[in-house]
Amino acid sequence: MARHLSARPAWPEGYQSAVALAFDLDGPTGDAMLNKSLKDNMRYFTEGSYGPFRALPRLLDLLKKYQLSATFFIPTWVLEHWPERCERIIEDGHEVAYHGHRHEVFINCNSEQQLEIMEHSKAIFKQRLGVQPVGFRTPSGDWNSDTAKLLFEFGVQYSSSMRGDDRPYFHLNEGKVGLVEIPGRWDIDDYSALALFELPSFPSGGDRISPYQQVASNWCHEFEGYHQQGLCWTTILHPKVSAKPGRLKILDTLFKQIRSHDDVWVSHCSQIAKWWRSNYDN
Template structure:
């Protein structure tokens, strides 16, 4: 297996990301329930993220001088513009996460274009520019989604699961400069610790993971990626990792990883741009 190149001879790369879904996920889930629009407590679970937890996360990132990437649905940006502005003003990257956290799989090409461009207009008005990175909401996209993004100037995605290194996305049979930075369910705080009733997460209501065990899992994944010189993309959600108890998981990860001199901690755009400039296409090797 080829050894990855990282800036200044660093051994591995780490990307801290946060999906600021707000209440969009719960709105989508509630639509399938009788009188779902009336489940105010359910919506409040998502509202807790931008209202309280983002600031806690920003404080931790500032403490350890780490720049992260925040993937934000356009609707969340409309509802919490001051939160998105605060993230951007702190020097972090804003990424695209749909408009209302809708699944791209199953959407027509026209619907996908409308979602992509609508949120880009919101970001340009709010932070002064369109964003370059994308994370597909709810875990999947349609076959044509990468092409639609690439044609509209996106430089990278962090959506897929099929590698532990960045790679060039194949579009119409050819490798492109649209870079994928894969993440994993194993480093997703939502999969490990999200818990709520309407809609039920997890199904069956039989899991609230031990925080110490989750932290141990997250750290072991970092150590494995670091050993082999790979790129790990932590995928977190403010309403989960940003609670008073769980923020300690992030604190411990940041303390351990930033203490190592041979780790490159970067935003999605920085990683994608580095990979694009330092790893040739297969046809050019």
């Protein structure tokens, strides 16, 4: 990877920091839900389908309330089954990006399998939404040593998959600048504070649902830390986890905190990546 040497990046138009709100619209994808629940027990399937069917519209309403733009990483299996919900994401001015087809474990896929997933996803985005995404978030939170090169040669411009910094940076492709990485962190993943699934057991170890006011406070403090140091803050949030009725107040509190500053650049991941490439590709 190649990093910009300045600890404090310069953002456009005098903004002090950048925020890329990002949501993974997983729905009932992944082996745990699709391979077991869809066949054997609809309870597990509906746990996931609640995300695109019921939680997404209220999340989009809240984003509109605060006039915030966001990026949605969508497994294309979800797009096939809830196309109208995904169409509204585009209509509301948000970005859509790659997140596998069935939320595959990319580190377990060889290069041919990864390329097949990307080709399949590209075709579905084009057919269903008329768009060609330029961003990618690995569904499983990992990838193998060939993935960054494969994605860049496929036409992807940025990733929000790795954890290597609190500023964007570049993955190298044969010694040259490749993907822009917009790194996130697991502690800004709502699963770590708000998820409890009976079967499959996740997180393992039982009930880890934290007090909602504490979660809101933690996320606001994290945002403030990034803002004060002039960094780039992104999220790993899931509508089916954090956009439930009682938890929407957490997001409302966070969005209000972000909007309390007039020097925060809130934009799509693609716009932040484009700006980074234009200013730091040297």
